Amino acid sequence: MKKLVIIAFITLQAVLPALAQQGGITGKITDVTGDPLVGASIIIEGTTTGATTDVDGTFTISNLSPQTYILQISYIGYENYEQQVEVGSGITDIGKITLSQSLLMLNNQIVISGTRRAEKITESPATVELITAKQIEELPSFNPGELLARVKGVDFIRSGVVGTGVNIRGFNSNFNAKNLQLNDGRYATLIATGLPFGPLTTQVKEDVERVEVILGPNAALYGPNAHNGLVHTITKDPRTSEGTTIALGAGNQSMFTSRARHAQVINDKFAFKITGEYTRGEEFDFVDSVYIDRLDANGNPGPDGVKEGYEELELDNDFSFLRGEAALYYSVKEDADLILSYSGSNSTYLAPTNVGRNQIIDWKINQFHLRYTSPRWFAQAYMSTSKTQDTYSIDDRTKAYYSGLDAGLSDAEARGEHSYSTGALFIDDSQRYNAELQYNNTFGEFEIVVGSQWQRDLANSEGTYLLDQNADDYIQVDQIGFYGQVEKKFGGTLKTVVAFRGDNHEIYGFNFIPKAGIVRTGTLGSWRLTYGQGIAAPTILNMYGDLFSGLILGNAEGFTLADGTTVEKQKVEKIQTFELGYKGQLAPKKLFIDANAYYNISEDFLSPVTVVGVATERGGVPISQVQSGYGVYGGLVATYVNFGKVNTYGADLGLTYAITEQLSTTVNYSYFDYSVDKDDLAANDFNKDGEVNKLDVLVNTPKNKASIGFNYSSEKWFGTLFTRWVQEYDYFSSFQIAAKTQDLVYRGVPIKENARSADTWNYGPLGGFVNVDLGLGYRVNKVFTVSGQVTNLFDAEFREFTASPFIGRLYSLEVKASF
Numbered sequence: 157m158k159k160l161v162i163i164a165f166i167t168l169q170a171v172l173p174a175l176a177q178q179g180g181i182t183g184k185i186t187d188v189t190g191d192p193l194v195g196a197s198i199i200i201e202g203t204t205t206g207a208t209t210d211v212d213g214t215f216t217i218s219n220l221s222p223q224t225y226i227l228q229i230s231y232i233g234y235e236n237y238e239q240q241v242e243v244g245s246g247i248t249d250i251g252k253i254t255l256s257q258s259l260l261m262l263n264n265q266i267v268i269s270g271t272r273r274a275e276k277i278t279e280s281p282a283t284v285e286l287i288t289a290k291q292i293e294e295l296p297s298f299n300p301g302e303l304l305a306r307v308k309g310v311d312f313i314r315s316g317v318v319g320t321g322v323n324i325r326g327f328n329s330n331f332n333a334k335n336l337q338l339n340d341g342r343y344a345t346l347i348a349t350g351l352p353f354g355p356l357t358t359q360v361k362e363d364v365e366r367v368e369v370i371l372g373p374n375a376a377l378y379g380p381n382a383h384n385g386l387v388h389t390i391t392k393d394p395r396t397s398e399g400t401t402i403a404l405g406a407g408n409q410s411m412f413t414s415r416a417r418h419a420q421v422i423n424d425k426f427a428f429k430i431t432g433e434y435t436r437g438e439e440f441d442f443v444d445s446v447y448i449d450r451l452d453a454n455g456n457p458g459p460d461g462v463k464e465g466y467e468e469l470e471l472d473n474d475f476s477f478l479r480g481e482a483a484l485y486y487s488v489k490e491d492a493d494l495i496l497s498y499s500g501s502n503s504t505y506l507a508p509t510n511v512g513r514n515q516i517i518d519w520k521i522n523q524f525h526l527r528y529t530s531p532r533w534f535a536q537a538y539m540s541t542s543k544t545q546d547t548y549s550i551d552d553r554t555k556a557y558y559s560g561l562d563a564g565l566s567d568a569e570a571r572g573e574h575s576y577s578t579g580a581l582f583i584d585d586s587q588r589y590n591a592e593l594q595y596n597n598t599f600g601e602f603e604i605v606v607g608s609q610w611q612r613d614l615a616n617s618e619g620t621y622l623l624d625q626n627a628d629d630y631i632q633v634d635q636i637g638f639y640g641q642v643e644k645k646f647g648g649t650l651k652t653v654v655a656f657r658g659d660n661h662e663i664y665g666f667n668f669i670p671k672a673g674i675v676r677t678g679t680l681g682s683w684r685l686t687y688g689q690g691i692a693a694p695t696i697l698n699m700y701g702d703l704f705s706g707l708i709l710g711n712a713e714g715f716t717l718a719d720g721t722t723v724e725k726q727k728v729e730k731i732q733t734f735e736l737g738y739k740g741q742l743a744p745k746k747l748f749i750d751a752n753a754y755y756n757i758s759e760d761f762l763s764p765v766t767v768v769g770v771a772t773e774r775g776g777v778p779i780s781q782v783q784s785g786y787g788v789y790g791g792l793v794a795t796y797v798n799f800g801k802v803n804t805y806g807a808d809l810g811l812t813y814a815i816t817e818q819l820s821t822t823v824n825y826s827y828f829d830y831s832v833d834k835d836d837l838a839a840n841d842f843n844k845d846g847e848v849n850k851l852d853v854l855v856n857t858p859k860n861k862a863s864i865g866f867n868y869s870s871e872k873w874f875g876t877l878f879t880r881w882v883q884e885y886d887y888f889s890s891f892q893i894a895a896k897t898q899d900l901v902y903r904g905v906p907i908k909e910n911a912r913s914a915d916t917w918n919y920g921p922l923g924g925f926v927n928v929d930l931g932l933g934y935r936v937n938k939v940f941t942v943s944g945q946v947t948n949l950f951d952a953e954f955r956e957f958t959a960s961p962f963i964g965r966l967y968s969l970e971v972k973a974s975f
Contacts, residue, residue: 179243180218183250185209185229189871191938193231193255195396201226201238211398211421216247231255281653281673281686282374283737283752283808285309287367289392294874296931296943296970298405298413298435300361301354304387305880305929306865308750308824309371309808311857312880315508315960316439317409318355318475324371324385325756326804326828328856329764329889330510330958334692334729336374336382339389339499342525342538347586348615348622350381350695355507356521357389358479358499360431362401362417365392371808372733372754373690376655376671377639379609383692383731394419394429394485400975407968411437425487432480439473439506442961444513446554447915450562465912469554469575472515475505492530499523508959510764510890512551512916514582519544534594534607542586551915552704553580579704582621587614587630603643610636615696623700623710623782631700635661651675659691663699663712664728667691681740681749692729694762698796699726705785708765711795713775715768718791723768725775726796732757750810759801763842764854764890767794799842802853804830818870825862830855843903851888851902858883858923874943875932882956884924892958893918916959925954927963944969 185196192213199206200217207215220243227250229237234255241250285307292300301320305312311323324335333350336343344353370386378386398419405413412435419429445465483497500522507514525538553575560570594607614630615622624631641655655671673686699712709715714725737752771779771793779791806828814820832840834848842852865878886895888902893913900907907913909920928950933943944967951965 178218179220179222179245180216180247181220181225181227181241181243181250182214182216182247184212184214184252185231186213186252186254187234188254188256193234194398195393196229196231196255199228199230201228208396210395218247229253229255279651279675279677279682281651281675281684283309283371283735285369285371285750287369289365290869292361292364292366294869294876294931294933294943295361296405296933296945296968298361298403298415298433300364300367302947303367304369306822306824306863306878307369308810309752309826310369311861313956314963315957316506316963317411317437317966318435318439318477318505319507319957319960321352321354321957322369322385322387323857325754325806326830326855326857327384327758327761328887329854330508330892331697331889333381333695334383334385336378336386337389338378338386339523340391340525341388341527341536341592342523343540343588343590343611344389345381347540347542347588347613348584348617348696350697352387353521355477355505356501356503356519358481358501358521358523359389359391360415360417360433360479360481362403362415363391363429363431363481365390365397371752372735372756373688373731374671376657376669376688376690377641379637379657380635380659380661380667380691380693380728383690383729391481392419392429394427394483395421397429398427401972403970403972405968405970407437408966409438409440411435411966411968413970427485428483430480430482434476434478436474436476439475440961440964441473443467443471444550444959445917446512446551447912447917448555448558450558465917466554466558468513468550469557470571471550473506476503477505478502488528488530493528495525495527495529497523497525497527499525508957509549510892510959512549513959515548515550517544517546517548519547519584532595532597534596535592537591538589540588540590542584544582544584547582547584548576548580549582552578556580579621579702583618585616585618585627587616588612589614601644605641605643606639608636608638610634613696615700619702621701621703622696623702631696633662633696633699635659649677651677661693661728663725664693667728678740680742681738684735684737684739686733686735686737688733688735690731690733692731692762694726694728694796698762702784705788706783707785707789707792708794709774709782711797715771715775715779715793715795716773717768718770718772721769723771723795723797726762727760727798729760729762729798730758746814748812750812751808753807754805756804757801758804760798761800761802761842763797763799765794765796766842767792768797769793800832800840800852801836802830802832802840804828804855819866819868822865822867823863825860827860828855828857829859845901849900850886851900854888856885856887856889858885861923872935873933874935876929876945878929878931880927880929882923882925884921887922887958889958892916894920894922894955894958896921919955922956922958925952927952927954939973939975941972941974942970943972 185193187193194211196209198215207217209215222244225241227239227241237255241248287303291303304310304322313321337345337352368388374382374386398421400418403415415433417431421427447465479501481499486494488494503519505516507516520543522541527536556578557570557575560574589612592609596605613633616624616630618627619625637657637659639657643653645651653673657669660666669689671688676683699710701708701710711726715723733754733756735752735754739750741748770791774782780786808826810824812822832853840848840852860883863880868875891914895907897909898907905914909918911918927948929947930949931945935941947966953962955962
């Protein structure tokens, strides 16, 4: 015992002087107006030691040994700053440091989506585009999705007043699940259809920190449906964005929006934020006519003749959105956080589909999220729910209504339960459970990320559009994936990245997905060369769909046809991508270039719904026991299959030039094309008409598109003038056609512009327009901001999507107060 006391005494004598000699650095970071920059990053060069500024712009780095250090200070949207500091035995105060705004801030931007690690955007081994907090703040609209129109390489689509969507590098459709949407690292997609939340999102504009868009496959890190690309929305941390913001806006189409956000730091352990939004308005005036071949009860032409067009039954153009989030942040220790959050939305609007429009009514999304973050570990578990009781297909309900009238029903009877009798109603009461664990560390010269994700989908349509039977009959699909990434730097200018993912899907088995990249960083920018693979797994709707009384059935188990042939069950679609890119400055602080060229090899496409013939069995079960409308269809089945091999290629170019310190201009251009082996009929003649043409490939993407924007931002004024051109292109998605007249037949219907096409109307090609948007804002003082915008300034009439209205002029005015 005496020896232990002596050892302890000697140890203290050695340690206490050393501890007493520890020093530190403190200071304050502001902008040129003297306002504190909250959340600025301060790192000691060559280490991971550092701090971020608090709500007063101050920071402190403690426990530093006495010596000379170089501080690297950065903040998104501002020039980087370095300062040498001599540290002694106490705290060294470097005073106030002022950062200057950088109009060409692109080299300094930090992203996380390319490799799941924080890195400069120029050093990411992926084509990453960024929508910044400043762009979002200066957008006079409730919908930050509108900014996706200004992102290079993205096909932006506006389907109405509120409906916005994106496609990346071809093969668009009215049910496109190949672009993965993430919100704060969690999947933001519908459980049964795999579609992005879109207008169903739970996030409020004022809480969005940034949006990162990856062009091309990134399935090696994010899983199967990061096939064509990824859109990752990241929200604000309440500890670096404390305060209250209230926004009110109004515009034409009876649009009104009210939004609020409050973030508060309670003490050094707890912080929280609360957001909320209520938005309402009216969709553009448009009727998507439903064409019906009417027959009376005796099988003779009905009272209005045959092949007549009818207005959509009980069309409701009103839309409304109620959404919000609450999150509690707990600092477990100085560099580790535990975050608990809830987010939810309730939405009513019109949505385009492959077969007309859906009336979305009170569709509720809820997410419960628990997340842990530290320098080495990331873990999360979350539950998502999707619920609607009254959503329906307008097209199908309209047809059923008139069939009821022709059968002798009264108007009230035909509008009632009968109008839903053929499957127009869509009930959803689905759940999804996700868990993820990730670890990263540095071992010598190697930086390593490893992780695993688990997902369980429980889909329930109460028998309305899936092959479940009732409210208690869930369709369960499990999948688990593991991923890894190894990064090594050579001499500070060359970085190599190798990543992989293995996914085991309950229905589709195991798939391995590799990725590799080389990044060469120079003084002004970086070159990157990457190879990646991606897969797109069929959705639950593809696997277990049951539409129109079983005419359309999911293909998770394959079919046997009456002639003895078989239809194989769907498998995953695959893509390989080779990409070369450059991102950096051509002239210091003046001209920034962002360019890439890519070549894709795609195979085993997930087809649109197609008639395969009269089936006798589905997965060994007699079709009469599966198809509820067997007496009507006699086993005739339409389903989803795999087909084909197509090579696609293209390039994207973006140039940003700083005209003055406040004014910049950005020019974007994208090119896309494809090639296919027209002699390989077995693989590529999808419609079996004896030749391979564009009706087999269904690229559905413009060959050329371009935009030019002018952006102005000063202490008081800000504004944007943005012009977008999209080349005319033909579009085919299931029964939807938007194409010029030509000597081709699609699904048995000649392609003729401005004419009836089966049950819909072909208004002609999409694209072929120039759109001009104008926005202007004024910061009255540090509290109030007034802004407004006009979308489609010259009221040019154009249509961007099928089953959606022609886009007219939209204007809005917004007042925002920040405390």
